[in-house]
Amino acid sequence: MADALTDELRRILLSRLDGYERLITDILGGLDESRAGLRSALGLVATYPDAVRDAFHKTWESQPTVRRLQTERFLKHVNRVVEKVDDFVLRAVEAEVPPALTAAAERACDELLSGTRIAVVTVGRPDHFGTVIGSLEDILFSNLTAEGADVQRTPSMALLQVPRLTGASSTWRPVLLGHEVAHLATRERPTLERFTTPEAFEEEADTVALPEGVDGDVKVSTLSEWRTAWIEELICDAYSIHRFGPAALAAFGSFLHAASAHGHTQTHPPSWLRLQAMVSWLEDTDVPAVMEPLITPWRDLEGRIDELPDEWARLLTQDVSGQTTEIMAAVKDWDVKGWDPAAAAANVARVAARVEHGLPTTRSEQAEVLDDADILNGGWVAIHRGTRYPVSDLVNYSLNVTEFLSQWEAATDPADVRTEPELHPDPPLTDIAGAALSSTGIRRRLEQGPDRGLVITPLMDLSIGAASVDLRLGNKFVLFRSNRIEAFNPLEKVPEARAIQAYTQKRWGQPFVLHPNELVLAHVLEYLKMPGDLSAQVLTRSSYGRLGLVTATATFIEPNYKGSLTLELVNLSEVPMSLTPGQRIAQLVLQQLDGDIVEDPASARKYHCPTGPEFSKVHTDRDNERLRRMRNRWRDRPGIQPS
Template sequence: MTASVDVPGYRLRALLDRARAFQQIVVDLSVGLPDSSPGMRRALTLFVDYVDALRAEVSAEFAATADDTIRLANLRTWNTHLKARVGFFDELFRRGDRRIPSSLVDLIDSEIQRMGGQPTHAVVTVGRPDNFMTFTRDLRAALFAGLPAAPTGTTAPLALITAPEAEGARLSWLPITCGHELAHYLQRVRPVTRSHSNDLDPAAVAAITDPPPGAGSQPVTRVFEQIAANWLEELTCDAYAVHRFGAAGVAALTDFLAYVSPVSTAGSTHPPRALRTALMLRWLRGTAGGDDLGIVEGLDDLAVQTPALPEWARLLADHFTTLGDSIWSDVSTWCDTTPYTQADHGDRIKVCARLLRDGVPPVHDPAGEASDRFAVADLVNAVWLVFVEAADTRVNRLALKALDLLDFLQRWQDAGGDMISPTKTPAASPIAAEVGALSASQIRRRLEATDDSRLILVPRLPPKISDPSIDLRLGNQFIVFEKSNTGQFDALNTSQDPRTIQTRIEKSWGDVFYLHPHQLVLAATLEYLVMPPDVAGQVITRSSYGRLGLLSATAVQVHPRFTGCLTLELVNLGEVPMAITPGERVAQLMLWHTSPEETVEDKDDQSKYRHPTGPEFSKIREDKESQTLVNLRQRFSNARLT
């Protein structure tokens, strides 16, 4: 005789097992999470706490109920509860945040405080490739809704934004992340005061024969009210992006909208792309200066409504076309700042663009004061201006380096750090004849030159040049070696990649990196260099650190015309871990005059390490003789077999 199955008990065990498995997934994602992600760490902790609370609640309720029918009904409810949270986690958190620059997260924090919000932990994660998303509710309340034993706390709120991986890690789409998406959150922090009504003409609504989607049994007027509210919020976010970033805001949004939806369609949550483009162009051109630089030139075609909108969408489109100026006015009042315009910033945008074309991260105008730094909006507009002229893969990388440096310099200045203002020297000041190592005065002249002999160092921080070398500071990115199951690593084996034995990490400014005894780590200089064609250099560890056991594993050779951050191969020869802080002066650059080689037009394209902005993984396989060495190996092996 077969024993009866305890169905409620079986379902309980399955639910608890599913909850434990989900919790382990969350814990695995949080393992190794860098200290530069406090918001992400807090969010994942909330998910772990949620599973603990759910398991406790389910077990207690199951034990307190004797009726199996009620037990099964309750278990179905808790299964639905857990399933919703797992789906939410999978959509917003599963892919993590490691590709998102920490400076972007810091920028969101500062923008929220600028708009009057309390200190916040911003969380920017990698989401679906077809959309950006902002979670505007309180994450704790959303997770624990329906759980009477929800824990309480007073931690800083979380501002949660998800971005596609490609766009989230690039500066060109920053007006979406820190413009449109952030505005969704800011409207909850500080609601927009409306100078107009969002009500539709009742007679026009009653005349609609083709009702909007989702009408069902609901009154048509109620459906229209909800759609109008959704469209108004989206258009308000668009207006904020244009107000904050000018032409770059229009370019970023229209480009992404055209990417995810080649055809302009209307939905219950989002207005058609054509309407959004038309209004953004109107707002941009209605501000002082418009778009004299031509960043959005040619986008008018995207404002044409094709194919024809359904009747209900045309009614709403006409409604918001009429309200367009009022929306812009309300957002301008809400922001408490003047719009970002080319009339005020056009010259700065052009200088930024020129520096990007020259392979230099724009931090401040070389002809101005070091303390007069570019705004983030200047950088973004410069990126789109360069894109208009020609595609350049390095532009976003250089702009992100500039954003990172701007973040560091602000923190440096807030902590009491000094800056070096550029010395104004006559443009015709000649470089004296140089032989051998450059002296302090020769280095200073190189830094102040205005012709091809100029040595570029971004940023310039104390101390001033008084010795025949330049002190270099530590950046905040590191490549560390990891223990793995790889028995050996063959640099010429194309099936193996350095990332199997190494990983890149990033530290927040002010955080500490611990270099353990006999550990080798790849770091990079904070400074970005552009070497003249007749100067070579060598990087060595500063003696003050060398006496503590910190040494460069190799003396870094810097070739003429090198452009980028220098990778430092640091090793701790001491017997105790050494704490090093990004921004420390750990190395020095000595320079030598050399006869300039004949210019090679495609030299930059032949370089393996092109404009690095952080430590670089080894690219030894790109050596031209790599395939020759592989062929030699193969022939040797074949000879042994014959």
């Protein structure tokens, strides 16, 4: 009977491994190449079933007297790993994280950590940012190597998690790229060793009451561990302030209150203590006046040690609150890139002002690519001032394009640099309705500034032709899925167009393959603001048209338009076409109107400041309801069969 049970446990274990292997293989097969970090992580996970089988069979043969015990041990190991992998890896498959955020996480790791890390950013609970401390290899293969299993070695990974709903929002980036990445740094650096437990703390710790269920025999060591955890959290908070300045405080305050994370735990100090510390660190710097609104809401945050309900929490709070100066000093000793308030003031004011005009910002007044901290601080300033424009989208666009510009400049060879031809004075231009603007007219409209003139950003070298502006392919796409519904009816409120469309984003440098006769929605890299007296048309560059590529089926651009233009790409050739984001694939031809169209701020556009291709909103057309009534009357006629 015992042997039969052991054999059944063995069958259960091997069957569970087979099922898990099929699941991972299926997921990998359908995963887009743009999600390189996740593919790498799942590739390592895919080796786990074989490693378990290998170790299990060796143990089964070498220890026949304890087979049942060992089989139960392997089952527990598999269950524990499956739960951990599901929490931190498989959730990334369900909710896609923008590749730009993953790329930013890898850059943050490069700034702070030794060696190269592959970032895997996943989506977790709505109230939780998280970091896996330890390698994915350790999670998967701990205790298996001792059994003689062959284990695949991979590059180091940084496993990070953002909250569901708004965790990938650009405004909360300092939490992920500052605080969470700093957790990994505390494992590489001896920073925590500077904060040894003082004798006075140990003496008092021996007298306080611990929560129910905690072993009171190891009271001092337990409270010392909790103290270390609290100090680690404050170290990570300090790094986020050091790296991102007031934007880190604004992001943390927003997140902690949105998640109702006000209280304390054995691993986290109370939120008021953390925010008070962040305010004090900022007040030790010369914060520019433009960023003061990011600090003001948190200056008066109330919190008192004697109001904490737990005696042990009062002891910890009293101890760590006296360590904040030393904590920031320890972070500065890391000698890594930090936020520079003096250099940031002008850039932050520029970003905020342009967001209030519905415009992104990628370069400073000196034409230098902006730092992400300046963009994030400018975005938060715009939020506090209040604006009708989508701040998070504009900030995300700015961060995405500055990543492209940084890579573009890094890939530039001196031989590639060519200058625009010198302009010769021309006679004054006359406003001739219907006339296309020449290169001189385009430049003059660009020089008029965002209030009255034309805005095209970023405007790359040699983009302006004799009577047009070259536009580059962006890195976001909307694909069509023909098998999701029987037919799409624009008059139906449900399903929306997204029932037949799917969004994807490529990393810069990664090609997108457009197959013969395939239609996808793409967008241009550039963001446009049209003045009220200009309209425009988008045309395919002839070099691509001769290959069978059509870049626009909706070519007209109205005056006062703001956004990144959507392109309807169609491959009319017989072979797949590989397109790399950043390629010049279209041309913008600008035309003078016979009058100036004044924008009405109260009128809502269907596509408001788009920063990438958007799902069709045809179901919101104003005349749909009337057409539905006409259709329903026709259906109600005698003898008409519903269709």
